[in-house]
Amino acid sequence: MNILVCVSQVPDTTTRINVAADGKSMDPAGVKFILNPYDELAVEEGLRLRDKHKGEVTVITVGADSAKEALRQALAMGADKGILVKADKQDSFQVAEMLAAAIMPLNPDLILLGKQSIDFDGMEMAPMLSELLNLPCATVAVGLTIDGTTAKAEKEVEGGREVISLTMPCIIAAQKGLNDPRYPSLPNIMKAKQKPIQEIVGTPSAARTAIVGMTKPDKKRANKIVKADGDANAAAHELARLLHEEAKVI
Numbered sequence: 046m047n048i049l050v051c052v053s054q055v056p057d058t059t060t061r062i063n064v065a066a067d068g069k070s071m072d073p074a075g076v077k078f079i080l081n082p083y084d085e086l087a088v089e090e091g092l093r094l095r096d097k098h099k100g101e102v103t104v105i106t107v108g109a110d111s112a113k114e115a116l117r118q119a120l121a122m123g124a125d126k127g128i129l130v131k132a133d134k135q136d137s138f139q140v141a142e143m144l145a146a147a148i149m150p151l152n153p154d155l156i157l158l159g160k161q162s163i164d165f166d167g168m169e170m171a172p173m174l175s176e177l178l179n180l181p182c183a184t185v186a187v188g189l190t191i192d193g194t195t196a197k198a199e200k201e202v203e204g205g206r207e208v209i210s211l212t213m214p215c216i217i218a219a220q221k222g223l224n225d226p227r228y229p230s231l232p233n234i235m236k237a238k239q240k241p242i243q244e245i246v247g248t249p250s251a252a253r254t255a256i257v258g259m260t261k262p263d264k265k266r267a268n269k270i271v272k273a274d275g276d277a278n279a280a281a282h283e284l285a286r287l288l289h290e291e292a293k294v295i
């Protein structure tokens with residue numbers, strides 16, 4: 046099976062982010078970058094499917110030279126090769142267009158993504174690719190099985206699970222719970238340095254969105270008190286929701 050995994054490089058969740066002098070972008074000074082955590086799930090799923098069904102896993106990213114580091118992390122997990130689509134400042138649609146252009150000639154059987162990148166939280170790359178490549182797509186996947194040319198994705202929906210079947214090739218965006226991503230071993234980190242990374246120059250169309258301003262959250266809103274008001278159960282649920290959906294720590 047020819048599996049393609051889209052990965053993005055994002056600031057480490059523990060990094061202190063500052064807005065750059067232009068007031069419209071993130072100041073990269075002192076920021077540690079990592080492989081997007083949801084993309085680790087996508088890479089892991091790709092590796093498991095490759096090992097089961099044979100084939101290879103290619104990881105692809107759109108970004109500057111420094112984004113190669115995210116590819117190396119995915120290669121250290123076990124991916125076979127990488128593709129860097131070199132590009133500068135881009136919005137999500139331009140990224141999707143460049144990904145689609147690079148992916149189309151590769152004819153993958155399966156395209157895996159994270160459900161969202163934790164920096165811009167767009168959650169739009171999978172649906173955009175679906176439209177641009179005219180392929181079926183399942184978002185927030187917490188389960189995936191492949192049987193011949195049919196993929197079955199279990200999706201997280203409000204209050205439950207939904208199972209859908211997709212004709213392959215198809216696009217699947219990974220949600221927490223899909224699997225437990227492996228930690229790269231030291232020998233695999235060393236091996237990853239020798240794995241091939243192909244470089245392509247991305248040619249974006251004109252941007253359709255522009256960032257007008259970027260600000261840090263209001264410090265006064267940094268603390269939140271969840272009142273129990275006699276219903277500790279409801280308060281605990283609300284706290285768990287806030288930690289999951291807003292603080293994104295669980």
Ligand SMILES: Cc1cc2nc3c(=O)[nH]c(=O)nc-3n(C[C@H](O)[C@H](O)[C@H](O)COP(=O)(O)OP(=O)(O)OC[C@H]3O[C@@H](n4cnc5c(N)ncnc54)[C@H](O)[C@@H]3O)c2cc1C
Nearest residue numbers: 051053107135136137158159161162165166167168169170
């Ligand atoms: C070179 C470069 C420069 C940028 N400059 C700016 C800037 O100046 N200002 C700004 O606000 N934003 C910038 N961005 C961010 C960009 O606008 C998008 O927001 C980002 O690439 C996609 O994030 P998203 O939150 O929309 O993705 P989501 O839709 O949340 O991501 C879902 C999944 O899509 C895949 N994916 C996302 N991004 C990429 C990628 N780049 N390559 C491969 N797979 C990906 C991953 O699997 C991810 O888990 C830049 C991006 C790039 C690549």
